[in-house]
Amino acid sequence: MNSLIKLELARAMRNRKFLFFSVIYPSVLFLLISSTSDTTTKVDGTGLTLPTYMMVSMASFGALTAVLMGNSERIAKERESGWVRQLRLTTLPGRGYVLAKTASAAVVSLPSIVVVFVCAATLKDVRLDAWQWGALTAAIWAGSLVFAALGVAIGYLADGDAVRPITMITYFGLSILGGLWWPTATFPAWLRGIAEWAPTHAYAALGQAIEQSQAPHAKDIAILVAFFALFTGGAAWLYRKDTLKA
Amino acid sequence: MTVMTTQTAPAVGFDQVSKSFGNVKAVDGLTLSLRPGETVALLGPNGAGKSTTLDLLLGLKQPDSGAVRVFGVTAREAIVAGRVGAMLQSGGLMDEVTVAELVGLACALHPKPYKASDVMARAGIAQIASRKVNKLSGGQAQRVRFALATAGDSDLIVLDEPTTGMDVTARQAFWATMREQADQGRTVLFATHYLEEADAIADRVLVLHRGRLLADGTAAEIKAKAGARRISFDLEGEIDERALRELPFLTALDVSGHTVRIQSADADATVHALYGLGLYPRNLEVAGLGLEQAFVAITAAEEAKTK
Numbered sequence: 001m002n003s004l005i006k007l008e009l010a011r012a013m014r015n016r017k018f019l020f021f022s023v024i025y026p027s028v029l030f031l032l033i034s035s036t037s038d039t040t041t042k043v044d045g046t047g048l049t050l051p052t053y054m055m056v057s058m059a060s061f062g063a064l065t066a067v068l069m070g071n072s073e074r075i076a077k078e079r080e081s082g083w084v085r086q087l088r089l090t091t092l093p094g095r096g097y098v099l100a101k102t103a104s105a106a107v108v109s110l111p112s113i114v115v116v117f118v119c120a121a122t123l124k125d126v127r128l129d130a131w132q133w134g135a136l137t138a139a140i141w142a143g144s145l146v147f148a149a150l151g152v153a154i155g156y157l158a159d160g161d162a163v164r165p166i167t168m169i170t171y172f173g174l175s176i177l178g179g180l181w182w183p184t185a186t187f188p189a190w191l192r193g194i195a196e197w198a199p200t201h202a203y204a205a206l207g208q209a210i211e212q213s214q215a216p217h218a219k220d221i222a223i224l225v226a227f228f229a230l231f232t233g234g235a236a237w238l239y240r241k242d243t244l245k246a
Numbered sequence: 247m248t249v250m251t252t253q254t255a256p257a258v259g260f261d262q263v264s265k266s267f268g269n270v271k272a273v274d275g276l277t278l279s280l281r282p283g284e285t286v287a288l289l290g291p292n293g294a295g296k297s298t299t300l301d302l303l304l305g306l307k308q309p310d311s312g313a314v315r316v317f318g319v320t321a322r323e324a325i326v327a328g329r330v331g332a333m334l335q336s337g338g339l340m341d342e343v344t345v346a347e348l349v350g351l352a353c354a355l356h357p358k359p360y361k362a363s364d365v366m367a368r369a370g371i372a373q374i375a376s377r378k379v380n381k382l383s384g385g386q387a388q389r390v391r392f393a394l395a396t397a398g399d400s401d402l403i404v405l406d407e408p409t410t411g412m413d414v415t416a417r418q419a420f421w422a423t424m425r426e427q428a429d430q431g432r433t434v435l436f437a438t439h440y441l442e443e444a445d446a447i448a449d450r451v452l453v454l455h456r457g458r459l460l461a462d463g464t465a466a467e468i469k470a471k472a473g474a475r476r477i478s479f480d481l482e483g484e485i486d487e488r489a490l491r492e493l494p495f496l497t498a499l500d501v502s503g504h505t506v507r508i509q510s511a512d513a514d515a516t517v518h519a520l521y522g523l524g525l526y527p528r529n530l531e532v533a534g535l536g537l538e539q540a541f542v543a544i545t546a547a548e549e550a551k552t553k
Contacts, residue, residue, distance in 0.1 A: 003350070003351050003354035003355065004351060004355075007340070007343055007347055007348075007350075007351050010343070010347070011340075011342050011343050014342065015342065078338060078340070080338075081338025081339070081341075082334060082337045082338030083337070083338035083339060083340050084338075085306060085334060085337060085338070086334060086337040086338060086339070086391075086394065088305075088306060089304060089306075089325060089330070089331075089332045089334070090325070090352065090355040090356070091325065091326050091328065091355050091356065091357060092355055244308065
């Protein structure tokens with residue numbers, strides 16, 4: 001399986017468009033958004049400056065892009081082309097393909113997180129303790145697995161032409177709803193009520209809690225665990241259905 | 247004990263295997279057994295159930311009823327043991343990687359791998375090793391698929407319509423490579439709808455039609471059966487059907503008006519005997535039956551036998 005992970009990774013590294021959108025684009029967005037405010041104004045109800053707040057949002061967004069986009073479209077395409085069938089004629093275990101996809105997406109998501117942090121620290125004067133940087137990286141990286149599972153589920157749910165719009169709607173919907181682009185504090189009350197239960201909101205809240213030197217809230221962790229169970233369960237079910245059909 | 251059974255087990259065993267898609271019976275009560283070392287062609291027109299049969303063999307599809315065994319175990323177990331290499335019809339390839347990388351992956355995944363460079367040389371793709379997989383012609387892609395199927399020391403090689411998209415030269419080169427595999431003592435099973443391919447390569451030909459095994463024999467036997475020819479001519483005056491029916495090698499007779507249509511297993515002998523009757527056939531035409539018609543002829547013959 002390591003050989004497949006290596007090859008998937010080599011391929012991802014060669015795909016400039018994918019690298020741009022998952023590694024560079026979140027940092028660019030971060031710089032654009034944080035340039036609209038000074039470095040001292042606090043985001044309502046958080047005690048964090050806008051750049052500090054948005055740094056976590058954009059790092060989460062970058063990781064989300066890498067794992068969701070990387071998985072869904074590729075899987076749908078390769079299912080259609082018959083590559084997945086061809087792999088079933090090798091010793092690769094059934095889950096090996098999905099695990100290799102997820103592992104390689106996770107390797108790409110790490111630099112997208114780190115690049116946002118580097119931009120924030122060097123250009124926007126975001127200052128945190130060493131443990132906070134470490135904990136942030138770990139939390140955002142680990143949390144991205146939830147969305148990797150979602151990407152796999154979409155890849156097995158949709159075919160060919162349908163997969164891109166479905167991925168895009170999910171991707172933008174989750175990004176906006178989770179407050180990755182604008183703090184949810186700016187949302188009207190009714191939308192804030194919904195956003196609180198979005199997996200992306202809980203995801204970004206993990207990082208924000210660390211920035212506030214707090215332990216992540218139990219509710220956010222519970223939401224992420226529940227969605228992880230839902231997405232992996234769905235992916236496993238769709239995978240089995242697809243295997244029987246092929 | 248277990249070793250004994252796997253050694254004596256057939257390379258491929260189908261026991262009363264059926265598979266339907268909706269109302270269509272793609273494979274219908276198929277029973278067959280391939281001995282290790284045989285080169286076998288699975289011959290049939292499009293829609294005969296060849297691909298479904300191979301999918302069942304490889305464990306890509308599960309039968310509705312019956313049992314499939316590969317070297318005495320399930321397909322998956324045989325694959326994991328490295329005993330099976332397979333090439334699917336237009337099976338997808340991982341794109342945006344090079345040919346060498348893809349073949350390297352296949353070798354890395356095989357329990358008894360060959361060196362990737364040797365595999366590519368044998369498949370005739372060494373000179374395109376650094377090319378991207380998605381930039382290949384149809385014939386080149388087929389060769390890459392073949393390389394994936396022969397990445398290791400497998401005992402059974404399964405190929406679904408392997409020469410699709412190849413021109414005549416590529417086809418011949420391909421079959422030469424294929425024969426090397428067979429000469430190394432492997433069991434080779436390939437699906438084709440070309441009788442000539444089956445004739446040139448296989449020791450044994452299985453004819454599949456509508457999911458059933460129509461014929462099972464040497465290529466020569468099948469050719470004799472499927473090699474039937476159609477003779478048609480006009481006769482003036484009264485036609486003596488009884489005399490025509492006695493013609494040698496005749497398998498079917500149809501008289502309408504002055505026109506006589508005959509199917510014969512040996513057209514030369516039949517026509518010779520026709521003149522021997524003192525008849526003067528006009529507008530004589532002798533034509534080969536297409537494979538499809540040949541299958542119908544075999545079916546008709548088989549049905550007549552069972553009546």
